[in-house]
């Protein structure tokens with residue numbers, strides 16, 4: 001029998017938690033060189049604390065040539081000097097801990113930088129002890145070994161003259177993939193995990209982890225994923241790797257696109273699972289990347305409900321709408337012109353009160369929007385630049401390419417955090433590494449701190465509710481299917497009552513009739529004022545209401 005108190009006593013810290021993702025390069029620049037840094041994060045701990053979150057996930061700041069903004073690591077135990085020193089990182093960890101905020105790092109172990117000493121050795125000769133740390137194939141007829149493609153465009157193979165072989169890179173050619181078939185790779189990574197655990201890290205987000213295994217026959221594939229995503233046999237690697245995290249009592253969340261729900265249980269099973277949670281992308285990948293279009297609410301409902309139901313009794317969901325690779329939610333799902341504030345709030349309520357651990361990406365709590373760069377020179381992301389060149393060569397008009405980039409470029413999420421209406425959005429005293437979104441004068445922390453109706457305060461209330469109401473932690477998710485393209489309605493329930501979440505994710509007004517068996521007892525939170533308790537709820541565009549209800553016998 002479902003019992004809230006009983007299940008709460010078996011909870012791990014990361015289940016009763018809300019995380020905040022920090023992209024260090026764009027968070028806060030303490031030394032005014034135009035680049036965010038570790039000391040900048042430390043300076044902003046009071047702000048992070050004020051959000052009510054209880055852990056942070058930091059995108060990488062390790063030694064790196066920064067071809068892919070730190071997702072190309074050249075030394076896992078050193079810090080990129082542009083972010084500070086190792087001692088700054090240690091002090092950041094302890095200051096977060098002093099504030100009861102746990103610290104999750106980003107572990108990039110599908111690949112390294114080509115400047116990691118492992119690769120510098122590996123490429124020298126076939127009998128170098130590190131050669132087998134990477135994936136090599138001989139040329140076929142003087143060309144690439146097969147048709148495998150890089151996710152950043154072009155072939156996934158790069159020629160290495162020293163050994164007359166090609167090495168495999170799923171991402172940029174400066175990011176060679178590690179060869180997980182070699183047990184020494186796992187040993188080397190275990191050592192890194194133990195080292196950071198010993199320095200106080202509470203968990204890891206595991207970058208690109210569904211790609212660890214590659215198809216071992218190295219033959220042509222008819223679909224790119226077959227060569228490198230969830231390839232049969234990956235389970236052995238993941239299960240061995242999971243022992244490291246369990247040994248060190250670390251929380252784990254794997255970036256694992258394309259794992260079907262039927263298999264996901266195995267990944268996040270509460271006893272045997274490889275990880276505590278995974279990020280799945282079903283609700284954010286309705287289109288190929290760089291396509292333009294709006295989200296269909298019915299599809300969104302179906303995708304999220306599949307995961308809520310799929311992991312209802314075993315496993316745990318990681319809830320998110322944004323990260324450093326995705327467009328801003330208010331621009332992608334919402335309406336960032338006419339209903340910017342209301343739509344950012346409705347989207348926040350829609351996902352943050354589901355069952356699972358919510359993640360908020362820096363600036364999302366302000367309703368920060370996509371940026372309208374006009375020229376390719378304003379972009380910094382290598383994937384966006386590749387895309388531009390590739391489409392230009394394919395004859396696309398520049399206007400069409402720019403429209404795609406404005407919709408989906410990863411740089412949309414990477415413009416500096418908007419702290420105030422001061423120059424450079426209060427992020428830095430100097431020109432930042434990437435331009436600030438010009439709407440910072442309107443959308444910024446300082447302005448929203450002064451306005452209780454702003455999105456920032458709405459997020460604070462949502463986070464507080466999520467962390468203090470046991471039903472929002474453990475209550476069962478139940479979709480109330482409205483069979484339309486506007487509303488997302490669900491309950492978080494116990495046998496006697498619970499919470500009803502009613503959101504209108506559209507630009508048009510909508511009406512929702514409360515089912516007979518639910519008796520509304522209280523309006524707990526709404527982004528529109530003065531709502532009465534009616535059985536027919538009239539919802540303005542992008543309205544979001546949270547009610548308490550009791551279950552009746554009718």
Ligand code: GLC
Nearest residue numbers: 068071108171207208324325
């Ligand atoms: C992940 C990261 C992304 C990075 C890629 C390669 O998808 O989130 O930013 O480019 O892995 O490391």
